[in-house]
Amino acid sequence: MSKNEFICDCNIIHSEVVKDTINKMPDDNLFYQLADFFKILGDTTRAKILYALDQNEMCVCDIANVLGMSKSSISHQLGTLRRMRIVKCRKQGKEVYYMLDDDHVKGLFELGIEHIEHQNS
Numbered sequence: 001m002s003k004n005e006f007i008c009d010c011n012i013i014h015s016e017v018v019k020d021t022i023n024k025m026p027d028d029n030l031f032y033q034l035a036d037f038f039k040i041l042g043d044t045t046r047a048k049i050l051y052a053l054d055q056n057e058m059c060v061c062d063i064a065n066v067l068g069m070s071k072s073s074i075s076h077q078l079g080t081l082r083r084m085r086i087v088k089c090r091k092q093g094k095e096v097y098y099m100l101d102d103d104h105v106k107g108l109f110e111l112g113i114e115h116i117e118h119q120n121s
Helices: 015-024 028-041 044-057 060-067 071-083 105-121
Strands: 087-092 094-100
Touching: 028 044, 044 060, 044 071, 044 087, 044 094, 044 105, 060 071, 060 094, 071 087, 094 105
Parallel strands: none
Antiparallel strands: 087 094
16 A cells, blocks of 8 residues: 555544535435536547637637537537537527537636646646
């Protein structure tokens, strides 16, 4: 065992802590949705799309150019991101522009990048 590993060697149940945590535990449905949310973010292409949309509101053609991918590939990924309410769009004439859905998504995405950059420094 390395010196960085810890093992709980006690046989005491801290009943107040356990009871408090159980009382605060959300319904399983929230955890299913949370897991699905992070699965969606767990794809490199979708992460790149989110990064692009974190920088600017963009149409499919612009995103495809930034990522060097086809419009149909980008559209497919954007559909998934829209269904999960991670991105939204607005129409201006014949153009459709995509953006991150809200400040929660933006903050979570930026915090993830900040965490990775901090670990790598």
